[in-house]
Amino acid sequence: MLTVNNIDVFYGDLQVLWDVSFEVKDGEILVLIGANGAGKSTTIKTISSLLTPAKGTIEFNGKRLDHHPPHEIIQQGIVHVPEGRRLFPEMSVEENLIMGSLYGEAKEKRKKTLEYVYELFPRLKERRDQMAGTMSGGEQQMAAIGRGLMSLPKIMMFDEPSLGLAPILVEDIFRMINTINSEGVTVLLVEQNVTQTLAMCNRAYVLENGRITMEGTGEELMNNEKVREAFLGI
Amino acid sequence: MDVFLQTLVAGILKGGLYSLIGIGMSLIMGVMGIINLAHGQLMMVAMYITFALHHFLGIDPYISLFIAMPALFLLGALIQKYTLNPLLEVESILPENQVLMTVGIGMVLTEIARFIFSSDYKSVKTSYSNATFFIGEISFSIALVIAFFIAVGFTLLMFWFLLKTDIGRSIRATAQDKDAALLMGVNSKRITTITFGLGSALVAAAGTLLIPIYYLFPDIGGPFTRKAFVITILGGLGSTVGAIFGGVTLGLAESFGATYIGMAYDDMIGLIIFILVLLFLPGGFKRLTKV
Ligand SMILES: Nc1ncnc2c1ncn2[C@@H]1O[C@H](COP(=O)(O)OP(=O)(O)O)[C@@H](O)[C@H]1O
Ligand SMILES: [Mg+2]
Numbered sequence: 001m002l003t004v005n006n007i008d009v010f011y012g013d014l015q016v017l018w019d020v021s022f023e024v025k026d027g028e029i030l031v032l033i034g035a036n037g038a039g040k041s042t043t044i045k046t047i048s049s050l051l052t053p054a055k056g057t058i059e060f061n062g063k064r065l066d067h068h069p070p071h072e073i074i075q076q077g078i079v080h081v082p083e084g085r086r087l088f089p090e091m092s093v094e095e096n097l098i099m100g101s102l103y104g105e106a107k108e109k110r111k112k113t114l115e116y117v118y119e120l121f122p123r124l125k126e127r128r129d130q131m132a133g134t135m136s137g138g139e140q141q142m143a144a145i146g147r148g149l150m151s152l153p154k155i156m157m158f159d160e161p162s163l164g165l166a167p168i169l170v171e172d173i174f175r176m177i178n179t180i181n182s183e184g185v186t187v188l189l190v191e192q193n194v195t196q197t198l199a200m201c202n203r204a205y206v207l208e209n210g211r212i213t214m215e216g217t218g219e220e221l222m223n224n225e226k227v228r229e230a231f232l233g234i
Numbered sequence: 235m236d237v238f239l240q241t242l243v244a245g246i247l248k249g250g251l252y253s254l255i256g257i258g259m260s261l262i263m264g265v266m267g268i269i270n271l272a273h274g275q276l277m278m279v280a281m282y283i284t285f286a287l288h289h290f291l292g293i294d295p296y297i298s299l300f301i302a303m304p305a306l307f308l309l310g311a312l313i314q315k316y317t318l319n320p321l322l323e324v325e326s327i328l329p330e331n332q333v334l335m336t337v338g339i340g341m342v343l344t345e346i347a348r349f350i351f352s353s354d355y356k357s358v359k360t361s362y363s364n365a366t367f368f369i370g371e372i373s374f375s376i377a378l379v380i381a382f383f384i385a386v387g388f389t390l391l392m393f394w395f396l397l398k399t400d401i402g403r404s405i406r407a408t409a410q411d412k413d414a415a416l417l418m419g420v421n422s423k424r425i426t427t428i429t430f431g432l433g434s435a436l437v438a439a440a441g442t443l444l445i446p447i448y449y450l451f452p453d454i455g456g457p458f459t460r461k462a463f464v465i466t467i468l469g470g471l472g473s474t475v476g477a478i479f480g481g482v483t484l485g486l487a488e489s490f491g492a493t494y495i496g497m498a499y500d501d502m503i504g505l506i507i508f509i510l511v512l513l514f515l516p517g518g519f520k521r522l523t524k525v
Contacts, residue, residue: 048417074419086414088407099407099418102400147418 001026001186002047002078002155007056007066009039009046016042017210019056024155029177029187031197031218033231034207040190041083043207044157047188048073048080060155075103077154081161085144089133093124093143096132100150109152117146120176138169145176149185156180157188162196174200194231198222206230236371241493242486243372249485250382253389254440255458256465256477256484258433264409264472265429266318268332272340273437274458280306280438281454282347284445288358295358295445296380302442303435310434313339314427340455348452357449381443388439389478392432396474405429409472437462457501464508483507 002024009017016039024030034040045051047058049070058065060076073080079100087096097117101110118125121142127135132143141161148156158177162170174196181187191197198204198218206214206227214221221227255277262270280302287293287301317339318332365376396402407415408425416422437458465484469476484504491503 050413050416069421070416071419071421074417080417082414082417086411086417088410088414090410091403091406095403098400099403099415099420102404102419107400151419 001061002188003059004043004047005057005059007043007046007053007058009042009051009053011042011051015054015210017046017053020207020210020212021056022205022212022215024186024188025203027181027184027186028202029181029189029200031201031204032188032190032207033192033194033197033204033221033227034190035192035230038207039210040207041159042210044080044159044188044190047078047157074151074153077152078157079148079151079153079155080157081144081148081159083159083163085137085140087132087140087143087147089131091132092129093132093135094128096143096147097124097150100147101152103151106150106152110150113150113152117149120149120179121146137164138166138172141165141169141173142176145173145180149180153185155186155188157190159190160192161189162191162193170196192231194227195222237493240372241489243374244378245486245489246482247375247378247382247485248489249482250385250389251440251443251481252461252465252485253478253481254385254443255437255462256469256481257389257392257474258436258440259462259466260469260472260474260477261405261429261436262433263466264474265405266332266426267472268318268336269463269466270336270430270433271333271459271463272313272336272343272455273433273462274460275340275343275455276306276310276434277437277441277458278347278450278452278455279309279343280441281445281448281450282351283438284442285351285356285358285450288360288445289356295360295442296384298445299384299439299442302438306438307431307435311427311431313434314430315423318430319423319426340459344452344455351452353452355449355451358445360446363446375447377446381447384443385440388436392436393474401425401428405432460501461504464504467508468511 004020004022006019006021007017008015008019020043032040032043042051046053047065049065049068053066060078065073065076088099097114098110101107101113123139124142124146127139132140161173165173170193177187177189178200189197189201198221201218204216204218204221205212206221214224259270259273283302283305284295284298287298288295317335321332321335362376366373367376396406404415404420404425408420408422412422461484465477465480468480468483487503487507488500492500
């Protein structure tokens with residue numbers, strides 16, 4: 001469905017991704033794990049066209065995505081829920097959600113999707129008029145996910161949704177991602193939180209210092225000694 | 235007491251127009267992160283359009299709003315699209331270069347105006363230019379009152395647009411987090427172009443509304459760019475609500491300064507306030523609400 005083929009990515013002269021390739025298959029949950037600074041955010045920012053690969057291609061259902069302006073990516077059905085939530089802090093929760101549905105079908109169905117999101121996250125409905133910037137981390141993450149859902153995506157990319165959240169909230173968020181996936185949305189999840197994500201995913205890749213070093217099913221990687229050593233300190 | 239009230243009224247009426255000028259600059263500041271130092275010069279262009287329409291075709295300035303505003307929207311959008319956006323493409327160029335570009339554009343506009351209209355003072359005298367009415371002992375300039383209410387009308391319309399339309403929300407979103415806006419599908423080039431157009435149209439409205447009560451010459455842009463700058467700083471760089479407070483504050487300060495200190499000092503008073511705000515209230519009247 002989504003393939004990343006041998007991409008090299010630079011920040012100016014600094015290369016941070018080397019020959020990265022992976023594939024996201026229709027309907028699955030794919031996880032990209034890696035330590036801080038491994039290049040996880042860089043990878044999905046490149047899929048979102050915020051960054052342009054110096055080499056390699058990105059294809060979605062056979063169509064090239066790289067070298068398209070970033071605002072066109074969401075219209076292809078790919079939405080990026082960024083690291084650190086990145087809500088619009090001085091807009092209400094509802095306005096933030098609306099911002100996810102600027103085009104086409106998503107715009108036409110805005111009202112309906114909004115109700116769906118409020119059903120999924122009753123908390124957001126309670127807080128619909130609150131400024132997004134004044135909400136707690138967990139609530140902001142829900143709003144960021146809700147905003148992504150508003151675009152009626154085929155693929156949702158989550159960049160460390162568990163970052164900075166209390167363990168109980170982390171579980172909620174992962175459960176929510178599972179629910180979203182079970183309703184037909186393909187998921188690309190980027191995480192450092194290895195135990196929980198490997199347990200919930202179909203397949204995973206390990207990213208180390210800008211290179212893909214391992215791949216396998218969640219279970220395979222969970223039992224892999226190198227993974228256990230690197231990420232779990234066992 | 236009457237003198238005081240008279241001064242207060244004059245300051246608030248003027249403040250309404252200043253707000254309109256300041257909102258335009260604040261919008262541009264918020265979205266592009268730059269001070270548009272051609273703002274007053276764009277207003278000057280709108281004033282000459284209004285003057286020419288009256289002089290050659292006898293069109294009333296209030297009717298000219300419908301011509302000057304779209305014309306300046308177009309001019310502003312073209313300036314953004316063809317002179318400022320290209321600077322963003324070059325990575326080594328700092329935002330400061332866009333500011334320098336606006337300075338250059340301001341100069342070019344001024345010299346074009348001087349070439350076409352000479353440096354002579356012009357004014358548009360209408361039947362209502364000097365008309366006044368009284369409430370108690372306080373006199374109201376009819377043209378200024380009309381200008382005030384039209385300015386308030388445009389301000390409300392602008393806020394409705396920013397709060398209730400997708401383009402308006404996209405403008406605010408871009409100002410608050412440009413990358414997140416891109417991820418939501420906001421075409422930031424289109425948004426900056428529209429924003430510069432809107433800012434220019436708003437300052438055009440202010441210029442056109444000033445025409446019946448003001449005089450006009452090519453260098454009038456500079457002082458108004460300065461005023462817009464002061465208002466924007468007072469309002470807290472980029473806050474449109476702040477710009478309203480900034481505009482009214484500057485209007486009042488100039489009005490009281492002219493009454494109690496001396497007519498010749500109104501420009502200086504604005505700049506003194508400007509310095510005081512920077513020293514004691516950095517950030518201005520910022521973020522009192524969400525816009
Ligand atoms: N804007 C940037 N400019 C320069 N280097 C960057 C920038 N963003 C990230 N990097 C560097 O790129 C590498 C990968 O970063 P990132 O993709 O954010 O990692 P991760 O998301 O896996 O923590 C890091 O070494 C980081 O320091
Ligand atoms: Mg990251």
